[in-house]
Amino acid sequence: MSNVEPLLLAGRWQASLSSEGSFRAADPTTGDAIGPAFPVSGAADIEAAVAAGSAVAAELAAAPAERIAAFLDAYADALDADADTLVALANAETALPAPTRLRGNELPRTSGQLRQAAAAVRSYSWTQPVIDTAAGLRSHRAPLSKPVLVFGPNNFPFAFNAIAGSDFASAIAARNPVIAKAHPLHPATSQRMAQLAHTALLAAGLPAAAVQLLYQFDNPLGLKLAGDARLGAIGFTGSRGGGLALKAAADAAGIPFYAELSSVNPVFMLPGILAERGEALAQEFFASCTLGSGQFCTNPGVVVVPHGAEGDAFVAAATAHFAAAAPMVLFSQSGLEHLTQGIATLRAAGAELLAGGVVGEGGFRHAPTLLSVDAGAFIAQPQALQTEAFGPVSLLVRVTDVEAMVQVATAFEGNLTGTLYRAGDGSDDAAWQRIAPVLRARVGRLINSRMPTGVAVSAAQNHGGPFPSTGHPGFTSVGMPAAIHRFAALHSYDAVPDALLPIELRDRNPGNVQRTIDGVTGVSDVGAGS
Template sequence: MNVQPLLIEGDWQLPRELVGTLRAEDPTTGEAIGPAFPIVGAADVEAALRAAVAVADELAATPPERIAAFLEAYADGIEADADTLVALAHAETALPKQPRLAAVELPRTTGQLRQAAKAVRSYAWTSPVIDTAAGLRSHHAPLSKPVLVFGPNNFPFAFNAIAGSDFASAIAARNPVIAKAHPSHLATSERLAQLALAALRKSGLPSASVQMLYHFDHEIGAKLAGDARLGAIGFTGSRAGGLALKAAADAAGIPAYVELSSVNPVFLLPGALAERGEALAQEFFASCTMGSGQFCTNPGVVIVPRDEAGDAFVAAATAHFANAAASVLFSRGVLDHLRQGIATLCAAGAEVLAGGEAAAPGYRHAPTLLSVDAAQFLRAPKALQTEAFGPASLLVRVDDVAQMAQVAAAFEGNLTGTLYSATNGSDEETWTRVAHALRPHVGRLIGNRMPTGVAVSPAMNHGGPYPSTGHPGFTAVGMPSAIRRFTALHCYDHVPDHQLPAELRDHNPGGVARCIDGCWCIDDLDQGAQHA
């Protein structure tokens, strides 16, 4: 049987244990496209893990300049091959070539790689701390173990297991990566892996620093996630899949950074609705249906006052949804999950205002708007926070500010929470009350913007309380913070200067920002502290 090779041990190899094959699908027709890719057994997984373990110490000791050179060469290679990559991703996901893939996501991906390279050169991710009186010095250091990365279905470039933020972060921390491609973009991932290997060879990193497997069954995945030879796991995807991997990793003491689900509540305060309700209805509809609603930051629940302005907003939003064409989803699995989510919301008391039906050909579903009374939401908050991943959202109608604050306090952990307020200041007291109730439940609090934009910035938090992620203190976007997920905190107690890592020695390599006796400074220890 002809199947595509795997990237293992620094080269392309045919599977050792082929247990099946899979092909990508055209979401617009549901038909299989492209070559057959291997579903592998335990032998191939073991080979990749063994090879990654073998180079972990060498990669951890690699000079930062070579790591940065790899990240930049990879970014250059992606840009040079942009037309091919965009065509592959478009065929496998049905996401538009322009602007989504070519002008937005691909530049975001290369930007992340270059930001990671910058953080490597500046040692920013290591956060060196020196206490001269106590004789202590500490920093974040490589795990000296492989990182297993699972890519999601909704970002063929920016979160791809072999090119996205988790990948860039793990490599920047000088850890080998074993990438698990997503079935929704097999050929795209293969091409990215080819470019990664070329950059790897150009920069001279160890041959097994980057490896990629296409697919294996859940039992093998759980066994791999619980293998003590792993250093950490990065996962973006379904709550069920992520929690299964996390359980296996937790049992073995392996950190698992999992992004699971989020409904990203949006609160429309009374003054904002009275001021610009029709514009907000259009903004909401555009955000909910962008990318067919297949974003982890999709506005899945919108809280609307029950008054004249709120009624007008609901009517306008309903019209937008009712008049919209069916959206193309990534796969049969996404379509089934969306239908199940809508059914769960309806069973819990929600009413469909527009949409609600699947459509042919391929994997299409009508943009769907639902509504429920706040009292019912508060009676069944868990069921009514079910993620309907796709172009769907639930309106929650509240009677007053007190009820709005109650709804805010009832939310599970989310990646984002948004409040729209009036420009004339009339919502100030309401904003304060609702924001206070909402703040503990969201990673990123947003003012007067829909949540679907995620800037690649050092100040970004793309994380949040459970169940949006498995840990509220870490972000999957933004260097250098994202890098620190895949590190170990190393402390040195009265260790001689010449035996310390470079950024902890008395002489400061290249003006690294270091916290010395409570002050951030950039000079050598014997020159006195100059603030960074």
């Protein structure tokens, strides 16, 4: 298969060892195939990747922190320097806006994440050293000493790419090899990033097989790989169905599985805020729901709106915005099919179509779609009416009063975000305090008076939440150093001599490292006080 692109496998670019065929990317605006052919890997590729990653895991775990940080920084610099090529490739494969989304937002976010990971490596902040001098115990977070498998999603060709995104940066920062499974919708973008990563890795003096890239493999092989006990952990961003299947395989083998699965991100419009600026909120809601053709994991998929004059005016204004909008480009034919199936499920459960609901012509297009349902129907069929329609689609839930909002909030599954819009004059504060505790238990990030789209890369961020938004409510996939903790083990040392301890657990602080010594957090040496 000489016309098929190579894999980054076992430390070098090479042809597939056991290709099961090939595929090409598609231009979402036309549906036409574009770019070169990429291999669909067979069992030999999978085995080679796991074996190579396992073989260098101990070496990478023992690598000096500065080499890891140098790689992350150099890779970030390389991404920024190659912006023209990367943006052109990603735009062709995803149709995402080049100047605003890709160059102006997502690529800087990606390189910024890598630099934040590098800073966490240098400061040892992700290791959380704890020293108990009375008990003779010392602990910290440490490498898994096994490769981490990362599945990249379709909707972020840079910031969540398996070969460059937050999961990748986090796993490498914890000194674990990464086997990156690129998303097949943007293979050329992933390949170019992998080329830059490989060059930076070698320049940093790290083992060449510490970063590997596979483009695609069939579902049975994916399930087998997810259950391979040689893996240390798995990071996954994608559909709930695919994620749960992989999670079951990983669980059976005892492999930690950190997944972002689905979220409808409920938004509550309280009465006072609608009276203050209802028409402006309708525009704000429409803009959020259609940003990136609605293909964000934090898209406002359900909006709870009270009956009454202000609520009706909001609904009318939002409906007008949706009805006037042209069909929007989606990433793929399968994405278009899943979107139409999701809308059909919502309508079968009683949702009324207010605007949109039609497939556009040319490429993969669907009209922005707005639906509505009464609170009683939502509470009666919460599972069906929380079906994620991944695209420019939202469901309005109409309620009679604040108590009905509480009942609707109680019916929600776990979500990444939950939003409460409240009036500036304080008239909604009592309602906010009534609803917020119920919603708080069901979301990872509680938002006040702004739409959920947009995820700041911050140490205080939680891009996670209760199941089924993710597989574990205690972790985030965005924000350093917390995101790194997913791919680390907790190591404790009992009565181990100082010279044999990891550097950040020794009596002498290696350099302004925050440590907790006998309950006091600071940067002192052991025995020197805080």
